[in-house]
Amino acid sequence: MTASAKRLLVAVNPSASFGRHRDVGAATTTRLLAAGHDVAMLQEANFELLRREAEHAFAGGVDGLVVVGGDGMVSLAVNIVAGTGVPFGVVPAGTGNDLARGLGLPHDDPAAGLDALMASLDREPRVIDAGVIRREASAPVWFAGIVSAGFDALVNERANRMTRPKGPSRYTLALVRELATFTPRRYVMTIDGVRREQRAMLVSVANNSSLGGGMTLVPHADLSDGLLDVFIVHPLSRAGLVAVFPKVFKGEHTGHPRVEFLRARHVSLEASDVVAYADGERVGALPVEIEVVPGALRVFA
Known part of the structure; x- marks a missing residue:
């Protein structure tokens, strides 16, 4: 890996937006690998299994968590990374994508959302509040x-x-x-x-x-x-x-x-x-x- 490369965990919800964006997870992983990052992708049969596997993989140590999907996937990420100091990113590919809206990210175009994620990886992450x-x-x-x-x-x-x-x-x-x-x-x-x-x-x-x-x-x-x-x-x-x-x-x-x-x-x-x-x-x-x-x-x- 290069000095700026990161160990990234990518969690994908293949049924986000009723499966309309099934290819976005693979496209995200491909782009991240091509940019020199060390990437592990998770895509499980159901949300609960994905959550458990993501928690387990995260505990092994990563530089960031990327979720592909909607606000349900944001919820998964937030409940893993909150308070840890490890940043997360989202490629909006769900129905609502409201956190992406709030962050000023593209919320209705997964390809543009992926572009925005790639552009942000070399910058200092944005710090925001959470609720518990x-x-x-x-x-x-x-x-x-x-x-x-x-x-x-x-x-x-x-x-x-x-x-x-x-x-x-x-x-x-x-x-x-x-x-x-x-x-x-x-x-x-x-x-x-x-x-x-x-x-x-x-x-x-x-x-x-x-x-x-x-x-x-x-x-x-x-x-x-x-x-x-x-x-x-x-x-x-x-x-x-x-x-x-x-x-x-x-x-x-x-x-x-x-x-x-x-x-x-x-x-x-x-x-x-x-x-x-x-x-x-x-x-x-x-x-x-x-x-x-x-x-x-x-x-x-």
């Missing part, structure tokens, strides 16, 4: 993007059960179907030590600005400000929620009278019949404790 979620009797879960714990989480849960349509429109269809039966939940929140009890349609805790393939929940979110953004939608009629959501996709909801934003370092959420998702991956039922860890991630970006 703690639940009783469960291992901590790290996230780079957004924790959903309300209507948005139920939509995510429904979308993950759907096989069609393929692409971001699946999330929109799940949203419409979930609206038919949704009612506000009663939450107990403690935000930087301040307790509040209230009903809400949606509660999200954000490090990044968007989820669901560009649904801009928190337009002003900053990946490296050392803070999380709490987004609350107060009770609305179904018609009112239907009217708000098109604005959310464009980030034009911030002035709505039933929308509230708060900034915090530590958030606890309690509610019945509510499941939390982080970076699009299921975490589990509330209650949860969520905390920002400034500078916990280094990214090839």
Whole structure:
């Protein structure tokens, strides 16, 4: 290897974006090898096996982890590298690619995303924050993007059960179907030590600005400000929620009278019949404790 060459672990999700970009993993490995890097590629039959194999290979020592796929693969990477000082990179080849959006990377063109990764490998990695979620009797879960714990989480849960349509429109269809039966939940929140009890349609805790393939929940979110953004939608009629959501996709909801934003370092959420998702991956039922860890991630970006 040359002086600038790195030992890189490449983890590939072959079913990302419903298999539309199956060749991106091989193309990534080929480009990295041609550039003189020492590369080990992992591509397993399912996500859980891939996660275990990636953890094992990472423990053997690498200079960086590259994931090929969507935000589920970002979640895999973040939960391996957070706090270690080892950087990770992403070649966006999934459905949503929201962390790539937040980082200003190409998010809808895997070839351009690979070009961006190659250009970043000789530069100092970018340092960003991460969040960590703690639940009783469960291992901590790290996230780079957004924790959903309300209507948005139920939509995510429904979308993950759907096989069609393929692409971001699946999330929109799940949203419409979930609206038919949704009612506000009663939450107990403690935000930087301040307790509040209230009903809400949606509660999200954000490090990044968007989820669901560009649904801009928190337009002003900053990946490296050392803070999380709490987004609350107060009770609305179904018609009112239907009217708000098109604005959310464009980030034009911030002035709505039933929308509230708060900034915090530590958030606890309690509610019945509510499941939390982080970076699009299921975490589990509330209650949860969520905390920002400034500078916990280094990214090839």
